[in-house]
Amino acid sequence: MKYSYFPGCSLKGTGRSYEESLLPVFKALGVEMEELDDWNCCGATAYMAVDEVKACVMASRNLALAERLGHAELLAPCSACYLVLNKTKHYLHDSASVRGVVGQALQQADLSYSGNVPVRHPLDVLINEVGLDEVKKRVRHPLKGLKVAPYYGCQIVRPYATFDDQYNPTTLDRLVEALGGSVVRFPLKTRCCGGSLTGTLPEPGLLCSYIILKEALARGANVIATLCPLCQFNLDGYHDKITRKWDPVRIPTVYFSQLMGLAFGLSEKEMGLHRHFIEMPALAASAAA
Amino acid sequence: MDNQRNEPRIGFYVCHCGTNIAGMVDCPAVAQYVSRLPNVVLSRDYKYMCSDPGQELIQQDIREHRLNRIVVASCSPLLHEKTFRGATEKGGLNPFFFHMVNIREHDSWVHTDKQAATEKAKSLAHAAIHRVRFHKPLEVKQVPIHPAVLVVGGGIAGIHAAMTLANAGKKVYLVEREPSIGGHMAKFDKTFPTLDCAACILTPKMSEVGAHPNITLWTYSEAMKMEGYVGNYTVTIRHKPRYIIEDACVGCLECIDACVYKQPKFFDEFNMGLGKRKPVYIPFPQATPQVVLIDPETCLNLKTGKCKKTCVEACADRKAIDFTQKETFSEIKVGAIIVATGFKSFDAQRIPQYGYGTYPNVYTALEIERLVNASGPTGGEVVLRDGKKPKSIGIIHCVGSRDHKTNRWCSRVCCMYSMKLAHLLKEHTEAEVYSFYIDMRTPGKGYEEFYGKLLDEGVQFVRGRVGEVTDWAFTKEEEGKLVIRVEDTLAGYVRRIPVDMVVLATGLEPQADAQEVRRRFNMSCGTEGFFLERHPKLAPVNTFTDGILLAGCCQGPKDIPDTVAQAGAAAAEALVLIDKGHIEQEPNTAFIHEEDCSGCKSCIPLCPYSAILFNEETRKAIINQALCKGCGTCVASCPSGSIEQNLFDDEEIFSEIEGVLAYE
Numbered sequence: 029m030k031y032s033y034f035p036g037c038s039l040k041g042t043g044r045s046y047e048e049s050l051l052p053v054f055k056a057l058g059v060e061m062e063e064l065d066d067w068n069c070c071g072a073t074a075y076m077a078v079d080e081v082k083a084c085v086m087a088s089r090n091l092a093l094a095e096r097l098g099h100a101e102l103l104a105p106c107s108a109c110y111l112v113l114n115k116t117k118h119y120l121h122d123s124a125s126v127r128g129v130v131g132q133a134l135q136q137a138d139l140s141y142s143g144n145v146p147v148r149h150p151l152d153v154l155i156n157e158v159g160l161d162e163v164k165k166r167v168r169h170p171l172k173g174l175k176v177a178p179y180y181g182c183q184i185v186r187p188y189a190t191f192d193d194q195y196n197p198t199t200l201d202r203l204v205e206a207l208g209g210s211v212v213r214f215p216l217k218t219r220c221c222g223g224s225l226t227g228t229l230p231e232p233g234l235l236c237s238y239i240i241l242k243e244a245l246a247r248g249a250n251v252i253a254t255l256c257p258l259c260q261f262n263l264d265g266y267h268d269k270i271t272r273k274w275d276p277v278r279i280p281t282v283y284f285s286q287l288m289g290l291a292f293g294l295s296e297k298e299m300g301l302h303r304h305f306i307e308m309p310a311l312a313a314s315a316a317a
Numbered sequence: 318m319d320n321q322r323n324e325p326r327i328g329f330y331v332c333h334c335g336t337n338i339a340g341m342v343d344c345p346a347v348a349q350y351v352s353r354l355p356n357v358v359l360s361r362d363y364k365y366m367c368s369d370p371g372q373e374l375i376q377q378d379i380r381e382h383r384l385n386r387i388v389v390a391s392c393s394p395l396l397h398e399k400t401f402r403g404a405t406e407k408g409g410l411n412p413f414f415f416h417m418v419n420i421r422e423h424d425s426w427v428h429t430d431k432q433a434a435t436e437k438a439k440s441l442a443h444a445a446i447h448r449v450r451f452h453k454p455l456e457v458k459q460v461p462i463h464p465a466v467l468v469v470g471g472g473i474a475g476i477h478a479a480m481t482l483a484n485a486g487k488k489v490y491l492v493e494r495e496p497s498i499g500g501h502m503a504k505f506d507k508t509f510p511t512l513d514c515a516a517c518i519l520t521p522k523m524s525e526v527g528a529h530p531n532i533t534l535w536t537y538s539e540a541m542k543m544e545g546y547v548g549n550y551t552v553t554i555r556h557k558p559r560y561i562i563e564d565a566c567v568g569c570l571e572c573i574d575a576c577v578y579k580q581p582k583f584f585d586e587f588n589m590g591l592g593k594r595k596p597v598y599i600p601f602p603q604a605t606p607q608v609v610l611i612d613p614e615t616c617l618n619l620k621t622g623k624c625k626k627t628c629v630e631a632c633a634d635r636k637a638i639d640f641t642q643k644e645t646f647s648e649i650k651v652g653a654i655i656v657a658t659g660f661k662s663f664d665a666q667r668i669p670q671y672g673y674g675t676y677p678n679v680y681t682a683l684e685i686e687r688l689v690n691a692s693g694p695t696g697g698e699v700v701l702r703d704g705k706k707p708k709s710i711g712i713i714h715c716v717g718s719r720d721h722k723t724n725r726w727c728s729r730v731c732c733m734y735s736m737k738l739a740h741l742l743k744e745h746t747e748a749e750v751y752s753f754y755i756d757m758r759t760p761g762k763g764y765e766e767f768y769g770k771l772l773d774e775g776v777q778f779v780r781g782r783v784g785e786v787t788d789w790a791f792t793k794e795e796e797g798k799l800v801i802r803v804e805d806t807l808a809g810y811v812r813r814i815p816v817d818m819v820v821l822a823t824g825l826e827p828q829a830d831a832q833e834v835r836r837r838f839n840m841s842c843g844t845e846g847f848f849l850e851r852h853p854k855l856a857p858v859n860t861f862t863d864g865i866l867l868a869g870c871c872q873g874p875k876d877i878p879d880t881v882a883q884a885g886a887a888a889a890e891a892l893v894l895i896d897k898g899h900i901e902q903e904p905n906t907a908f909i910h911e912e913d914c915s916g917c918k919s920c921i922p923l924c925p926y927s928a929i930l931f932n933e934e935t936r937k938a939i940i941n942q943a944l945c946k947g948c949g950t951c952v953a954s955c956p957s958g959s960i961e962q963n964l965f966d967d968e969e970i971f972s973e974i975e976g977v978l979a980y981e
Contacts, residue, residue, distance in 0.1 A: 194722075195785075196669035213675075215787050243789045 032094040033061035036109035043257030045300025049285040070109040087116040092139040107183035107256035152191040160206040168293035170208025177249035181256040207291040221259040241277035252281040280306040328384040332366035332391035341425035372404040379408030390418035411454035440980035447976030451968040455904040462548035462652040472500020474657035474869025474884040481888035483531035497604035506690040509737040510767035523605040547864035558642035559610035565637035568607030575631035592694030653891040660870035663717030663823040670785040699745040707817035714754040718824030728824035825874040858887040905964040906945040913959030920951035
């Protein structure tokens with residue numbers, strides 16, 4: 029299994045630990061990832077809000093690069109990238125005029141895109157290509173005693189629910205269970221984390237983050253598992269402000285790939301956990317260790 | 318009759334159909350063109366051929382001009398072939414010396430170039446003139462009808478249809494797969510908008526059905542197989558074992574008291590699991606027939622063979638319990654079948670954000686029907702699963718209706734039954750009741766007035782589709798409650814409304830096995846899976862198979878008044894059919910020239926109507942004329958060319974093709 033890989037800006041910046049954990053974990057599972065050469069910003073939600081057609085042009089360049097690289101499918105681990113690339117594919121498919129503008133722009137850069145590169149999320153690949161049985165085989169330190177609130181964020185299921193249920197996704201739940209952790213019932217699993225509001229309109233933005241943290245604790249979780257760099261950033265990075273405004277809701281938020289790495293026997297450092305503000309709870313010593 | 322065998326003398330008529338045809342086809346030019354063709358004695362254009370004077374014209378011309386073939390170019394034969402065959406017959410000719418050309422649906426309605434459309438009309442007319450020369454006189458055969466009717470499904474639709482037919486003196490078989498008739502209506506507490514008690518109006522009808530001399534009632538039975546054709550259907554009925562001899566059981570219920578299980582502990586289907594029953598049980602007090610049954614899944618004796626059989630002791634001399642019962646089959650002959658198999662309530666778990674199955678105090682509307690019912694599991698006391706009385710209740714409309722993600726259709730009854738439940742819940746609990754609706758749909762007699770009454774009673778109506786039902790609290794008041802999050806589209810903001818109880822107004826869906834039943838009775842389904850009526854306006858209870866009729870929610874969601882009206886209509890259609898005593902069969906059937914048939918059997922599996930049999934003695938195929946629908950499949954497939962079809966023999970078809978091709 030070999031995929032083209034589009035990291036996006038987060039995985040090289042604030043979400044470095046996502047890449048640091050994802051690459052070795054996928055390697056251990058025999059999934060090869062080749063990073064696109066000279067990729068550019070996906071445009072995120074910001075550019076889509078300003079000019080949808082130009083945003084499509086920008087995202088399409090990455091799709092064209094993936095097509096040129098030649099692997100059948102493209103992996104996009106960041107939820108924003110995953111959504112923007114898929115949204116662009118929908119626009120290109122549905123609208124001849126968008127296709128026209130994008131085609132011309134790509135031509136200027138000696139590129140072309142035929143529409144045939146599926147954009148996949150690593151979680152989708154884990155569940156539907158690798159399979160949880162393969163994952164289970166590699167577990168050395170089951171995540172015993174870890175009570176995980178599975179938190180998917182909004183972009184992975186809205187508006188396109190491509191590989192999971194729109195209102196009650198369960199792929200992350202199943203993955204955590206395969207790693208030996210227990211899942212707490214978390215009805216806020218697709219609720220907004222505050223998104224970019226934490227930077228622009230902190231009051232409502234932080235409130236969103238606060239609600240998620242508070243409810244995860246109230247439901248007995250000791251860690252939140254996520255798959256979106258912005259969610260991780262918001263839920264991990266503002267505890268001082270949240271504590272000042274409301275009350276302390278101290279609970280770490282980590283990537284699913286980090287949990288996988290720990291279960292596979294890799295160290296916290298290798299998984300980039302030292303980069304987070306809130307510390308992971310110590311894992312129960314497993315029989316193997 | 319003599320002139321029918323002589324040289325063809327053809328009369329041709331082209332109809333204007335007002336401007337429907339004449340607007341796009343130059344009718345006089347068509348008439349003039351045809352008048353010059355060989356064998357054409359007379360060619361006319363006329364404004365409305367289907368009118369009385371139009372038909373009169375054909376009859377007069379046959380007499381005056383000694384015509385022996387008639388061709389009319391007008392609309393689709395589906396509409397008026399019968400009309401013109403009738404006129405031809407009244408003029409003294411065999412009706413099959415008539416041929417029809419469709420220049421409306423096939424020509425004027427679908428083209429925009431008048432000249433080309435006129436040319437097309439001429440070429441089609443040319444083909445018909447060629448063909449009609451080879452027509453032969455045919456006889457319409459009459460086949461007698463079995464005067465009995467089968468009604469499938471014993472809900473209010475089936476009950477009403479069966480009673481109507483039985484009261485008209487007809488023999489009726491009523492087959493119901495549950496242990497009792499009554500259907501969904503038997504579970505309801507009150508009915509909207511009059512609030513009369515559902516049981517009080519239904520159960521007398523149920524016992525009438527049970528006692529009617531003209532009705533054979535088979536519950537716990539299913540119609541498995543249908544063979545035959547209109548007027549002469551043979552249906553196989555499967556009777557599931559209830560381990561009770563129906564004729565011997567008097568409904569004393571002593572066996573239930575005597576059961577080794579002292580307390581009821583198994584899922585009670587009739588009460589939607591809100592109550593419990595024993596392995597030997599009667600579904601509900603007014604069940605018809607008043608006969609118990611034993612559930613083999615839970616009965617200790619049937620499961621393990623080890624039981625004191627205290628029930629048998631209690632039954633004593635009546636000896637109604639028979640653990641050795643096996644399923645049995647009956648075969649019946651009927652002339653018509655009314656399918657009234659009802660609906661399935663939408664599975665609320667398909668919308669996970671409403672929390673049914675996750676939060677114990679989220680209920681479906683059917684569960685609430687049982688909860689407010691005096692004969693229900695709580696004796697009519699509305700309590701939450703922990704026994705407390707709810708102080709606030711939210712009713713969510715359109716659960717599994719008007720939703721692109723689940724079912725797109727409006728289920729028609731939910732607005733009204735939600736309001737009925739709102740009224741009853743308020744009456745029983747004095748709770749604050751919220752009703753969350755998208756649009757309030759009250760199109761029925763007294764329905765809008767009922768809505769007005771509810772507004773006066775102080776039910777809080779919130780317009781907006783509910784986003785989610787959740788248990789995370791935002792404020793102190795919300796703690797321990799279910800929070801309904803909804804955009805109030807009249808107030809223009811998102812609200813969070815904490816309540817103790819949530820009621821989901823689940824929509825109506827086709828039965829899970831609707832596709833199987835559709836195949837069994839040779840019907841069609843619409844895209845949403847309900848059985849398809851022959852015409853949405855003018856044949857609402859007929860199907861595309863003659864003699865198979867529809868009633869109730871299996872055809873689409875409807876309330877009780879509409880269901881009863883439709884059941885009456887279906888019964889009337891069945892009466893029309895069987896009271897005639899016979900059916901006329903179109904003679905355009907296929908037949909085998911035995912001397913040419915090689916007995917290869919290749920036609921037999923191809924026949925969609927199973928009309929072809931193989932005679933082992935003569936080693937030849939035989940076509941049952943009564944079953945043949947004249948589709949022509951066997952004719953085209955026969956390797957030796959030994960099958961021929963009336964009205965579509967080689968001469969007729971090839972001359973018609975020649976007629977189109979030879980047109981200049």
